[in-house]
Amino acid sequence: MAETITHSYLENTGRYKGILAWLTSTDHKRIGLMYMYAMMVFFIVGVLLGELMRLELFRPGQQFYSAQTYNGIFTIHGIIMIFTVVIPGLAAVFGNFCMPLLIGARDVAFPRLNLFSWYLYILGAAIALSSQFLGNGPPDTGWTFYAPYSIQTHTNVVAAVFGAFVLGFSSILTGLNFIVTIHRLRAAGMTFFRMPLFPWSLYATAWIQVLATPIVGITLLMVIAERWLRIGFFDPSLGGDPILYQHLFWIYSHPAVYIMILPAMGVITEIIPTFAQRRVFGYKAIALSSLAIALVGYFVWAHHMYTSGMSITARWVFSLLTFLVAVPSAIKVFNWVTTMYKGSISVKPPFLFALGFIFLFMIGGLTGLSLGSLATDIHVHDTSYVVAHFHYIIFGGVGFAFFAALHYWYPKMYGRMYNFRRANIAFGFLFVGFNLLYFPQFVIGIMGMPRRYFDYLPQFTLGHQLSTIGGFILLIGIIIMLVNLFSKKGVKAPDNPWGGKTLEWTIPSPPPVENFDELPVITGEPYYFE
Amino acid sequence: MEMNRDDEGAKLGMWIFIFTEILLFGGLFLVYAVMRNRYSDEFHQAAHQLNAFIGTVNTVVLLLSSATVAMSITAVRKGEKRKGVLFILITLLCAGVFLINKYFEWGHKLSIGLYPGSEMMVGLKHGYILFFSLYFFMTGLHVLHLIAGSIILTIIMVRIQIGSINAGNNVLLENGGLYWHLVDLIWIFLFPLLYLIT
Numbered sequence: 001m002a003e004t005i006t007h008s009y010l011e012n013t014g015r016y017k018g019i020l021a022w023l024t025s026t027d028h029k030r031i032g033l034m035y036m037y038a039m040m041v042f043f044i045v046g047v048l049l050g051e052l053m054r055l056e057l058f059r060p061g062q063q064f065y066s067a068q069t070y071n072g073i074f075t076i077h078g079i080i081m082i083f084t085v086v087i088p089g090l091a092a093v094f095g096n097f098c099m100p101l102l103i104g105a106r107d108v109a110f111p112r113l114n115l116f117s118w119y120l121y122i123l124g125a126a127i128a129l130s131s132q133f134l135g136n137g138p139p140d141t142g143w144t145f146y147a148p149y150s151i152q153t154h155t156n157v158v159a160a161v162f163g164a165f166v167l168g169f170s171s172i173l174t175g176l177n178f179i180v181t182i183h184r185l186r187a188a189g190m191t192f193f194r195m196p197l198f199p200w201s202l203y204a205t206a207w208i209q210v211l212a213t214p215i216v217g218i219t220l221l222m223v224i225a226e227r228w229l230r231i232g233f234f235d236p237s238l239g240g241d242p243i244l245y246q247h248l249f250w251i252y253s254h255p256a257v258y259i260m261i262l263p264a265m266g267v268i269t270e271i272i273p274t275f276a277q278r279r280v281f282g283y284k285a286i287a288l289s290s291l292a293i294a295l296v297g298y299f300v301w302a303h304h305m306y307t308s309g310m311s312i313t314a315r316w317v318f319s320l321l322t323f324l325v326a327v328p329s330a331i332k333v334f335n336w337v338t339t340m341y342k343g344s345i346s347v348k349p350p351f352l353f354a355l356g357f358i359f360l361f362m363i364g365g366l367t368g369l370s371l372g373s374l375a376t377d378i379h380v381h382d383t384s385y386v387v388a389h390f391h392y393i394i395f396g397g398v399g400f401a402f403f404a405a406l407h408y409w410y411p412k413m414y415g416r417m418y419n420f421r422r423a424n425i426a427f428g429f430l431f432v433g434f435n436l437l438y439f440p441q442f443v444i445g446i447m448g449m450p451r452r453y454f455d456y457l458p459q460f461t462l463g464h465q466l467s468t469i470g471g472f473i474l475l476i477g478i479i480i481m482l483v484n485l486f487s488k489k490g491v492k493a494p495d496n497p498w499g500g501k502t503l504e505w506t507i508p509s510p511p512p513v514e515n516f517d518e519l520p521v522i523t524g525e526p527y528y529f530e
Numbered sequence: 531m532e533m534n535r536d537d538e539g540a541k542l543g544m545w546i547f548i549f550t551e552i553l554l555f556g557g558l559f560l561v562y563a564v565m566r567n568r569y570s571d572e573f574h575q576a577a578h579q580l581n582a583f584i585g586t587v588n589t590v591v592l593l594l595s596s597a598t599v600a601m602s603i604t605a606v607r608k609g610e611k612r613k614g615v616l617f618i619l620i621t622l623l624c625a626g627v628f629l630i631n632k633y634f635e636w637g638h639k640l641s642i643g644l645y646p647g648s649e650m651m652v653g654l655k656h657g658y659i660l661f662f663s664l665y666f667f668m669t670g671l672h673v674l675h676l677i678a679g680s681i682i683l684t685i686i687m688v689r690i691q692i693g694s695i696n697a698g699n700n701v702l703l704e705n706g707g708l709y710w711h712l713v714d715l716i717w718i719f720l721f722p723l724l725y726l727i728t
Contacts, residue, residue: 109539176546184539214550218557222667230647231663232656233561239656244564248557 006512008415013513026111027513031118032097033413035088038122040482042084047478049077054437054471057464060456067454071140072155074452076132078143079160083167084125086398087256090263091209092121092174094405095202097413099178101504101511102196104187104520109180113173120170128163131156142452144253147234147245151226158224165220168213171259175209178202187503189522196502196526197286201266204290208255208262212298216252219245246308250301258297260394262290264401265332268354271408272336274500275351276343279527282335289328296325306377315374322372329365333358348498349423353404356431360396364389367442382452385445388438396434403430403481410485411493415510422484429477436470501527537701544705548712551675555716558668562723565660572657577728579644580665584635585725588628589717595624596714599683599707602690609697611690618687621710625680632673636666665724672716679713682706 007013009029012021022030052073056063096114100107108114132138135156141149150157182203186195223245225231232238234245273280280286302310302318310318336358345351367389370376380386411417441449444463449456456464496505503520504511566573602617639662643650646663686706689695695703 109536110543113543172550176543176550179546180539180543183542184536210546210550211553214553215557218554221671222557222561225646225667229645229663229666230652231667232646232659233565233663238652238659239565239569240660241564241568244561248560 006508006514006517008508008510009513010414010510024115026107026115028096028100028107028111028114029413029511031114032093032095034118035092035096035121038125039085039088039093042080042125044478046077046080046085047475049073049080051471051475053077054468056454057456058468059465060458060461062455068137068140070454071452072132072138075139075142075160079128079131079139079164081394082143082256083128083164084121086260086394087167087171088121088174089260089398090267090402090405091178091202091205091259093402094198094267094409095174095178095205095263098409098504099199099202100181100185101412101507101515102199102502103182103185103190104503104516104522105181105185106514106516106519108177109184110177114177117170117173117177120166120173124163124166124168124170126163127166128160131159131163134159144249145220145223146249147223147226147240147242148236150223151235158227161220161223165217168217168220171209172213172217175206175213178206179210182206187520187522193284193287194522194525195287197269197280197283197290198263198266200287201262201269201290204294205259205262208259208294208297212252212255212259215248216256219248219252222248243305243308243310246305247302250304254301254304255294255297257393258293260398262293264357264398265290265329267401267405267408268336268357269332270500270502271350271354271404272339273527273529274408274498275348275354276340276345277499277529278339278341278343279525279529280335281338281341282331283525283527285331286335289331292328293325296321296328300325303372303377306374307381319372319374323369326365326369326372333362333365349418349420349427350404350408350498352424352427353400353407356427357397357400357404360392360400360434364392364396367392380445382450383445384441384449384451387451388441388445391438391441396438400430403427406485408498409504411497412504412509412511415493415508417490417493417497418485419490422480426477426481426484429473429480431477433470433473433475433477437467437474438470440464440466440470501529535699540701540705541708544708548708551712552716555668555671555719558664558671559719559723562664562668565657565664569655569657569660572655573661574728576658576661577724579662580725581635581638582725582728584631585721588631589721591624591627591631592714592717595621595628596711598624599710603700603703603707606690606695606700606703607697611693611696614690614695614703615687618683618690622680622683622687625676625683628676629673632669668720668724672713672720675713675716679706679710682709 009027012018014021014025016024022034025031053070056065056070096108135158136154137156139145139150139155139157139160140153141155141157145157145161150161182195182199222231222233226234230238232240234240234242236242269280269286300318300322302314303322306315306319367385371380371386371389407418407423440463444460445451447460447463449460449463493509495507495509497509498505506520507516598617598620602614602621605613605617639645644662645651646659646666651659651662683706686695686703689702
């Protein structure tokens with residue numbers, strides 16, 4: 001071992017060269033990047049579909065395409081963004097890339113299964129996207145596939161549903177892999193309460209992936225069987241129950257929101273102590289609140305169904321639980337803010353995105369309370385208020401956290417820096433564009449603008465036009481950010497550009513194939529800033 | 531690259547996978563519970579149409595196959611390769627018997643037009659439709675798992691024969707056995723719910 005030359009994981013040393021060397025690699029870092037590249041392609045497609053919707057909604061009446069096309073576009077926008085971008089999201093990209101580094105491991109527990117999950121992801125995404133081009137046109141059910149319409153429509157629902165099923169399988173296997181990795185491969189001396197908080201959030205996420213995804217899997221299979229064989233579980237004309245579909249769907253799809261947001265919270269928890277140079281405040285509270293969110297989040301699904309038909313008792317119980325799940329989220333926000341108190345803050349791009357996250361997530365979270373209470377929900381149910389709330393959490397939360405993580409770990413991933421000034425400008429466009437895009441939707445939602453509508457009354461015109469303008473400012477921000485990161489190579493990055501204390505900063509940038517020459521031994525807490 | 535073998539980790543992974551399988555079927559058990567509650571009389575009558583004798587035979591066959599898998603594990607641990615292969619072979623034979631029984635059972639129903647979407651079925655009362663839909667969906671999904679399990683056991687059998695599964699390294703066999711017990715376990719729940727509660 002005296003004369004070992006350590007190669008960076010980006011260099012090809014194995015049997016294959018070029019793209020094959022990537023497609024056959026079981027290195028968690030490469031798999032993370034492969035997820036990221038695929039996800040960015042899907043993200044851009046989803047963004048463009050979103051902009052197409054905003055263009056159509058610029059004025060009342062029909063502008064560019066028919067109402068049926070609009071139905072197809074919002075459905076596919078939802079399917080792409082939910083199932084191929086935000087559900088795998090931060091866990092698949094940064095979980096794969098960073099989690100083994102953060103816990104001091106050489107790889108995940110099952111590297112080949114990890115690569116298999118990526119192939120399942122690509123396969124599922126391909127099947128879901130094929131629904132656009134094959135059969136009788138793109139599905140028009142919305143991403144929720146509500147029965148009985150999803151059983152009756154002649155559009156290509158089966159491909160989209162089956163694609164989602166395969167993507168779910170990929171998600172389960174990733175979750176399984178992460179649970180076993182965290183249990184078995186932590187560095188010597190790293191007890192659970194010495195583990196950094198991003199792995200903690202991934203651990204909670206992985207349990208939701210494993211415990212919730214099978215339910216939607218079987219539900220989607222039932223929808224396919226309904227369409228092909230007329231089994232009648234959800235079809236009232238055969239004695240089935242459409243509300244039962246909604247329950248089964250949301251039993252997964254609400255916890256899925258936590259699959260999306262928990263890793264985002266974990267990333268923010270890594271970034272804030274580094275840029276405030278302070279040990280994280282309330283370490284145990286943040287760690288345990290991830291588990292609390294995973295646990296309570298499992299029992300709130302029916303708050304999507306207050307107007308669908310449920311007993312009064314069921315409604316108030318679900319409302320109560322919904323308020324309860326807000327508590328651990330708030331605990332995290334308070335702890336992040338308190339961590340900054342008396343810190344030595346340096347406002348670099350990752351920190352800026354993290355601040356953006358906190359601001360947008362707070363708006364998203366507080367508007368969620370008015371949706372969680374029974375009386376106010378009746379007023380804003382199925383309006384663009386819900387659309388705005390959802391995007392504040394998922395784009396403002398998960399999306400901005402993704403950008404934060406990208407700017408934070410980019411030097412480690414590529415061994416290069418990027419231009420800070422342009423990254424800050426991109427953030428400005430993203431932040432302003434985002435708020436202009438979605439905030440007016442809260443307002444017109446309260447005024448009564450329904451969601452998923454192709455046309456609207458004249459009084460909503462101003463709101464829609466502001467929203468469309470915001471959409472294009474946001475698009476400019478995305479372009480500036482991606483060009484800044486990926487157009488040309490920046491200067492060489494040091495091993496630890498931000499002064500972080502977690503293990504990934506102790507190894508070279510980019511990391512060697514096996515991560516650590518010698519596995520580290522942990523003797524204290526993860527964030528020991530002076 | 532040094533290979534890092536972790537049998538505990540492999541078993542933990544398998545147990546988690548088994549949880550997900552149980553939850554997958556859990557969705558169907560939930561639908562069964564809701565529908566049985568709504569149409570309890572019709573479910574009661576429809577269940578008379580199923581052949582409890584074939585169901586019982588299949589239950590016995592699967593229980594036996596679970597026992598032989600467990601015996602194979604013990605045999606391999608003791609280094610008795612020939613017995614290990616033999617017990618897996620008996621397990622696979624049991625799976626074959628199960629499938630043949632299922633073939634006749636389903637074949638009979640299909641021949642009299644009792645299957646989801648058939649003209650006869652659509653004309654029945656709602657409770658009957660849902661009972662038989664659940665019957666086909668649940669046993670169908672179970673059979674798919676049984677076939678998958680048989681393929682896994684076949685691979686394991688070959689590996690015992692060529693010696694890559696042996697007394698010192700048998701976590702794959704153990705995990706295959708766990709999966710087979712799962713297949714058995716799900717049937718143990720399907721059998722009374724569909725055949726016995728009449």
